[in-house]
Amino acid sequence: MTGGGGDRRTLKVAALARVEGEGGLDVRIRDGAVTDVRLRIYEPPRFFEGLLRGRRYTDPPDITARICGICPVAYQMSACQAVEDACGVHVDEPVRDLRRLLYCGEWIESHALHVYLLHAPDFLGYPGALEMARDHREVVERGLSLKEAGNDLVAAVAGRAIHPVNVCVGGFHRAPTARELDPLRARLEQALDDALATVRWVSGFDGPDLAIDATLVALRHPTEYAVLDGRLTSTGGLDLAVDRFGDAVVETQVPHSTALHGRLVGDDRPYLVGPLARFALNADRLRPAARAAAADAGLDPSCRNPFRTIVVRAVEIVHAAEEALAILEGYQPPDPPAVAVEPRAATGHGASEAPRGLLYHRYELAADGTIAAALIVPPTSQNQPRIEEDLRLVVEAGLHLDDAELTQRCEQAIRNYDPCISCATHFLTLTVDRDGPPGAPQP
Numbered sequence: 001m002t003g004g005g006g007d008r009r010t011l012k013v014a015a016l017a018r019v020e021g022e023g024g025l026d027v028r029i030r031d032g033a034v035t036d037v038r039l040r041i042y043e044p045p046r047f048f049e050g051l052l053r054g055r056r057y058t059d060p061p062d063i064t065a066r067i068c069g070i071c072p073v074a075y076q077m078s079a080c081q082a083v084e085d086a087c088g089v090h091v092d093e094p095v096r097d098l099r100r101l102l103y104c105g106e107w108i109e110s111h112a113l114h115v116y117l118l119h120a121p122d123f124l125g126y127p128g129a130l131e132m133a134r135d136h137r138e139v140v141e142r143g144l145s146l147k148e149a150g151n152d153l154v155a156a157v158a159g160r161a162i163h164p165v166n167v168c169v170g171g172f173h174r175a176p177t178a179r180e181l182d183p184l185r186a187r188l189e190q191a192l193d194d195a196l197a198t199v200r201w202v203s204g205f206d207g208p209d210l211a212i213d214a215t216l217v218a219l220r221h222p223t224e225y226a227v228l229d230g231r232l233t234s235t236g237g238l239d240l241a242v243d244r245f246g247d248a249v250v251e252t253q254v255p256h257s258t259a260l261h262g263r264l265v266g267d268d269r270p271y272l273v274g275p276l277a278r279f280a281l282n283a284d285r286l287r288p289a290a291r292a293a294a295a296d297a298g299l300d301p302s303c304r305n306p307f308r309t310i311v312v313r314a315v316e317i318v319h320a321a322e323e324a325l326a327i328l329e330g331y332q333p334p335d336p337p338a339v340a341v342e343p344r345a346a347t348g349h350g351a352s353e354a355p356r357g358l359l360y361h362r363y364e365l366a367a368d369g370t371i372a373a374a375l376i377v378p379p380t381s382q383n384q385p386r387i388e389e390d391l392r393l394v395v396e397a398g399l400h401l402d403d404a405e406l407t408q409r410c411e412q413a414i415r416n417y418d419p420c421i422s423c424a425t426h427f428l429t430l431t432v433d434r435d436g437p438p439g440a441p442q443p
Helices: 047-051 060-067 072-086 093-124 129-137 137-158 184-202 242-248 275-285 288-296 306-328 379-397 403-416
Strands: 009-013 023-030 033-041 217-220 231-234 249-252 260-264 346-354 356-364 373-379 430-434
Touching: 009 403, 023 379, 033 379, 047 060, 047 373, 060 217, 060 373, 072 093, 072 288, 072 346, 072 356, 093 129, 093 137, 093 184, 093 260, 093 306, 093 403, 129 137, 137 184, 137 306, 184 288, 184 306, 217 346, 217 356, 231 242, 231 379, 242 249, 242 346, 242 356, 242 403, 260 379, 275 288, 275 306, 275 356, 288 306, 356 379, 379 403
Parallel strands: none
Antiparallel strands: 009 023, 009 430, 023 033, 217 231, 249 260, 346 356, 356 373
């Protein structure tokens, strides 16, 4: 709502659209300055960590996959690695390769969903993908085809595209045969072409010229663009084994969010995880076509503009398609499909790169394999303070805009992060409360 008089205004977004989950936004402006920014996550707590307590050590892959319908593989991979770490098990390379292949499918389908259906409408001035499709049907169809290719890859390896069922601690219940995966080659070759076209498309998008001052955090692997595992690294010099995640990150509760906020120990600035951080720390590990596409798009590891994240996601689709094709080349099913995992009393840690960023799991096991405690730190909770800080910068740079334009800009800024809150498709209510006429210049 809009009030009158003075130079005070408050932007309130009751429910964010085109994000996975339920959240809102409050921005307060007083005397030409942003005095408060709150990304409200009001979705009820889901208590997955509590649900895991008392369960068997073999249960986390199936239970945590239900946390998200878009990135269930990420939860399964981090969960498996944490349990295996507790049990002192390392999977064989063929099993690891099959996990990487599965993860590639998730990256392709999740990134394609976000780029085409959630985020591109912001840059092209459409309220949503359906409206965009009226003018850009072929482009939207390309995005849907990409997403379908990713879904098909996940289903072929893990049984089904949503909440996969073939993943287990130690590997897989069953390894797909080479013949079963062979039809995916043509799909992925087409996906690679579509992904390259996606990079060219989004690299031409206009966005605010914004540079953030944040520590970027991502996994880094010695030889791969880190997806499945690696060391915990940052642009601030962090370089730790994953089991020291708790030494680097603390979580705190804030009144306006049902999700915890992550912060780096000894660094008051909000940090960032996700595509921009991965690219900054791992660009030299990209597959050749992805690296060339990034260069053609003008992307540089020094990029700190969150509005360019859509380009990084497109580059990562290229990388995932290339990676999947490379793994399929000469594929032989791992035999056995899983290594034996015997429980023991211990604590294990696992981390992988979900499409939205670093996802950490920790499990404490009793000697009989009962889960005594579980901790899950998703990327969105780590990025929440960073999102709020970015919103402050966006609003400060856009005080000359009227309420509708400024609110749209704020939503776009939030969608840079592809926050995984749950699934929403529309704005429910938008309320603007301020003193003074809409669009009035601030002193």
